[in-house]
Amino acid sequence: MVVNSVEIARRPEEVFAYVDQVDRHPEWQEKLVSAKRQTEGPLRVGSRIDQVRRVPGGPREFTIEVTEHDPPSKISWRALNGPVRPVGTVTVEPLADGSRSRFTVQIDMRGHGLLGKLIASLASRDVAKQVPKDHARLKELLERGA
Numbered sequence: 001m002v003v004n005s006v007e008i009a010r011r012p013e014e015v016f017a018y019v020d021q022v023d024r025h026p027e028w029q030e031k032l033v034s035a036k037r038q039t040e041g042p043l044r045v046g047s048r049i050d051q052v053r054r055v056p057g058g059p060r061e062f063t064i065e066v067t068e069h070d071p072p073s074k075i076s077w078r079a080l081n082g083p084v085r086p087v088g089t090v091t092v093e094p095l096a097d098g099s100r101s102r103f104t105v106q107i108d109m110r111g112h113g114l115l116g117k118l119i120a121s122l123a124s125r126d127v128a129k130q131v132p133k134d135h136a137r138l139k140e141l142l143e144r145g146a
Contacts, residue, residue, distance in 0.1 A: 002128045005104040006135040010142045012092045012101045016072035018142060019090060019103075022049050027146070028138040031130060033059055044069050048080075056126075083116035084109050084123045103138065105131060 008015055018024065020043050025035045031054045038048040047066040052059050060082060068076035073092055079085040088107040095102055107127055111120030 002107045002109070002124060002131055003104065004128075004131045004135055005102055006132075006139050007095060008101045008103055008139050008142050009099070010101060011099060012094045013072045015101045015103055015142060016092045018146060019075070019092070019138075020071065024146075025051075028141055029134045030137070031055070038063070043075075049077075055123075083113055084111055084120050085116070086110065086123075086127070103135065105135070107131070 022035045022037055022043065026032045033052040033054060035049055035051045037043075038050060039046070043066060045066055045068060047069070049064040049066075051062045051064055053062060062082055063080045064077050065080055066075065066077050068074060068089070074089065076087075076089040078087045086107050086109050088105060091102075091104045093102040093104070094100070109120045109124040109127060111117035
């Protein structure tokens with residue numbers, strides 16, 4: 001399980017609103033090539049997102065399904081395909097007087113099939129290195145006014 005947090009000098013509602021815009025995820029997630037919603041309307045439980053991520057061996061397409069959506073504090077999701085299918089939760093907590101936020105991500109890289117079970121730990125190590133970089137970028141963008 002990979003867990004990482006970052007403090008952001010923005011209100012939780014503002015952080016959540018930005019993160020809730022799936023099409024903007026490539027702005028702060030370095031290995032995410034694209035993210036497009038399959039489902040119309042606001043993001044909610046059952047919404048599906050098509051992602052293309054740079055992974056070892058070349059870009060790979062994933063379908064993500066939202067499993068919990070509780071603005072402005074929590075989103076959970078799971079990947080539906082691929083040999084490694086991450087399951088994750090994002091939480092946004094108010095800090096101090098509510099003018100700052102703690103943004104936390106938990107990701108469990110779950111291997112499916114023989115190949116998935118073999119590479120899940122490698123994928124988890126890669127994610128553990130990448131997530132802090134992505135969080136630093138998210139913090140920078142939001143504190144700059146994105």
